[in-house]
Amino acid sequence: MTAITTEPPFAHGGHGQPRGRIAQLLRGPEDPAWARPALLALLAATAVLYLAGLSRDGWANAFYAGAVQAGTKSWKAFFFGSFDAANFITVDKPPASLWVMEISARIFGLNSWSLLVPQALEGVAAVGVLYATVRRWFGPAAGLIAGAVLAVTPVATLMFRYDNPDALLLLLLMLAAYAITRALESGRTRWLALTGALLGFGFLTKMLQAFLVLPVFALVYLIAGPPRLGRRIWQLLVGGAAVVVAAGWWVGIVMLTPAADRPYVAGSTDNNILQLTFGYNGLGRLTGNETGSVGPTTRSSAAFGGPAGITRLFSSTMGSQASWLIPAALIGLVALLWLSRRSPRTDRTRAAALVWGGWLVLTGLVFSFMSGIIHPYYTIALAPAIGALTGIAAVTLWRIRERMAARLTLTAMLAVTAAWAWVLLGRSPGWYPWLRVVVVVLATLGAAGFIMSGREVGGRRARERGFAGPILVGQGRRLLTAAAVSLAVIAGLAGPLAYSSSTAATAYTGAIPVAGPAAAGGLGGPGAFLGAGGAGKGGFPRSGEGRFPGGAGGRGFGGGLGRDTQVNSALTKLLQNSAAGYTWSAATVGAESAAPFQLASGDPIMAIGGFNGTDPAPTLAQFEKLVSEHEIHYFVGQNQASFGGGTGDAAQITAWVEKHFTSQTIAGVTVYNLTSPISS
Numbered sequence: 001m002t003a004i005t006t007e008p009p010f011a012h013g014g015h016g017q018p019r020g021r022i023a024q025l026l027r028g029p030e031d032p033a034w035a036r037p038a039l040l041a042l043l044a045a046t047a048v049l050y051l052a053g054l055s056r057d058g059w060a061n062a063f064y065a066g067a068v069q070a071g072t073k074s075w076k077a078f079f080f081g082s083f084d085a086a087n088f089i090t091v092d093k094p095p096a097s098l099w100v101m102e103i104s105a106r107i108f109g110l111n112s113w114s115l116l117v118p119q120a121l122e123g124v125a126a127v128g129v130l131y132a133t134v135r136r137w138f139g140p141a142a143g144l145i146a147g148a149v150l151a152v153t154p155v156a157t158l159m160f161r162y163d164n165p166d167a168l169l170l171l172l173l174m175l176a177a178y179a180i181t182r183a184l185e186s187g188r189t190r191w192l193a194l195t196g197a198l199l200g201f202g203f204l205t206k207m208l209q210a211f212l213v214l215p216v217f218a219l220v221y222l223i224a225g226p227p228r229l230g231r232r233i234w235q236l237l238v239g240g241a242a243v244v245v246a247a248g249w250w251v252g253i254v255m256l257t258p259a260a261d262r263p264y265v266a267g268s269t270d271n272n273i274l275q276l277t278f279g280y281n282g283l284g285r286l287t288g289n290e291t292g293s294v295g296p297t298t299r300s301s302a303a304f305g306g307p308a309g310i311t312r313l314f315s316s317t318m319g320s321q322a323s324w325l326i327p328a329a330l331i332g333l334v335a336l337l338w339l340s341r342r343s344p345r346t347d348r349t350r351a352a353a354l355v356w357g358g359w360l361v362l363t364g365l366v367f368s369f370m371s372g373i374i375h376p377y378y379t380i381a382l383a384p385a386i387g388a389l390t391g392i393a394a395v396t397l398w399r400i401r402e403r404m405a406a407r408l409t410l411t412a413m414l415a416v417t418a419a420w421a422w423v424l425l426g427r428s429p430g431w432y433p434w435l436r437v438v439v440v441v442l443a444t445l446g447a448a449g450f451i452m453s454g455r456e457v458g459g460r461r462a463r464e465r466g467f468a469g470p471i472l473v474g475q476g477r478r479l480l481t482a483a484a485v486s487l488a489v490i491a492g493l494a495g496p497l498a499y500s501s502s503t504a505a506t507a508y509t510g511a512i513p514v515a516g517p518a519a520a521g522g523l524g525g526p527g528a529f530l531g532a533g534g535a536g537k538g539g540f541p542r543s544g545e546g547r548f549p550g551g552a553g554g555r556g557f558g559g560g561l562g563r564d565t566q567v568n569s570a571l572t573k574l575l576q577n578s579a580a581g582y583t584w585s586a587a588t589v590g591a592e593s594a595a596p597f598q599l600a601s602g603d604p605i606m607a608i609g610g611f612n613g614t615d616p617a618p619t620l621a622q623f624e625k626l627v628s629e630h631e632i633h634y635f636v637g638q639n640q641a642s643f644g645g646g647t648g649d650a651a652q653i654t655a656w657v658e659k660h661f662t663s664q665t666i667a668g669v670t671v672y673n674l675t676s677p678i679s680s
Helices: 022-026 035-051 062-073 075-080 096-108 112-138 140-152 154-159 166-186 189-212 214-224 229-256 273-287 301-305 319-339 348-369 376-399 404-426 434-452 460-464 469-504 569-577 591-601 620-628 649-660
Strands: 584-589 605-608 632-636 661-666 669-677
Touching: 035 112, 035 140, 035 469, 062 075, 062 096, 062 591, 075 096, 096 112, 096 166, 096 189, 112 140, 112 154, 112 166, 112 348, 112 376, 140 154, 140 376, 140 469, 154 166, 154 319, 154 376, 154 469, 166 189, 166 214, 166 348, 166 376, 189 214, 189 229, 189 273, 189 348, 189 376, 214 229, 214 348, 229 273, 301 376, 319 348, 319 376, 319 404, 319 469, 348 376, 376 404, 404 434, 404 469, 434 469, 569 584, 569 591, 569 661, 569 669, 584 591, 584 649, 591 605, 605 649, 620 632, 620 649, 649 661, 649 669
Parallel strands: 584 605, 584 632
Antiparallel strands: 632 669, 661 669
């Protein structure tokens, strides 16, 4: 396979600039007539997948839903990302993703739809932006393949129907990828600045995870940017400054606000936003040294994402989430780099391969080897790069399919995809077992079509018999081409689409949802943590066994991370009636425990110890002072151990309450009246 210079005719940089409207971003004047209808069909199908039956998830992750409720009641809670409207403590992430949902809830009222529809629309927008980015250099066919791969990736379907920060983060990363693409084609500083600003705002969504692509974007522009080297370096400094400004304004305000005038920074041990950034949400994720880690030990990654190593993304724990087309994407990456090996420095095929390949490889390696907390749904960050590499490589190779090497590479991409789908589908043996056979059969037929697509159909004997040889040959090749492409697309997307459809049709709740049906020996199913294997380390319940105090059984991991959010009506009434005259109607250990009570009652609930009860806020002395000042009416106890928390200050507070105040039991939940001390 010889080197080629591929400057696709679909690029609009330089002298062919579009006028900037959305329609021109999604379809250029050179696009064929079918491009726009195909794009609209893709976006419509994506919207149906992400929006249909959305309310079945209820509050989804009640932890973030509780924070959204707080933000609709208090602008201070809105700005700081407080968990409760009384601004005792924040969530353990920056508030950008909450802002979107809170604005929706302020406009339409707080309910499941106003909470989750913005997430779904962010997913549709991400698919559209990925299409626009890939189409710009490689045409609508490549853009459609890339967008379709992202749309049907199971973990994307899960997260774009959920209220975790990952939905907004992925959209911002996609917009940054579009901006760096424009910078690479035009060499204009403003596009580098926009790239940095988008990544900075991504930091305000999920902190340092947004920066995983930053070194990739910077290095690719340094290598392939159009201006001279000195100007490229200066432009990158401008982009870096934009990152600092976009991320730093909020951080600066939090740091400059006196601790007494803002909520405690959850996830930190010293009420410091920088410690949260570089500790629990930063380097601690890589090293495993995470103070306040969500788990029984500081090194808990194996309990959530499987053992660290090069095979983690393909394991029974995480494989079905996003890895369906990773092998094909890696083959495509190698092919693109080989084809462009002798091209000029600014060659767009090489630049695109480096952007998307660097994204996939660097993020994949970090996820594979990080020793701290990693959840299967983090793999949504890989989906755009997988889709882009697959679409770009497939179309680039197809354009030179007269070469046997190109056809063999396409065949290899299809074959490895089908083989890996066979393995992944086999991990859920009782779930539509015929599907894996269909995938392999379709892939085999498609691969045969790829091999034959470079040959003439008809031949000399047909022409000798008087048939219209050239016409028949052309028609035959077109039919063969259409059949091969159709079979390949169906075979490649059938597995992830089936898993995504199962995900969309299932109700999910809890903090650790996993897309797709349950896999033998791994994760899967609604909010599952242990899959079909039974109780795991620490005696945690199986999927479906978690129960919330005073509520019905939840479908997911127990101990608060996968519980049902329903609260007994008598307990809800007690909390509502006790709110008048108190800052917090009740307190309980852990925000995961507090969230359902807060959502049910509509009143602030103090989450002692933050997310899982391990933050040193409040101390016992501070809690005693608040009780003496009649700031808190009730303390809600637990009828099961808090997951990995309830230690330190939280445990001392619990022991002090149990010793000094009267209690009553409502629907199995022990409630202590902090205004009624036990008589001496």
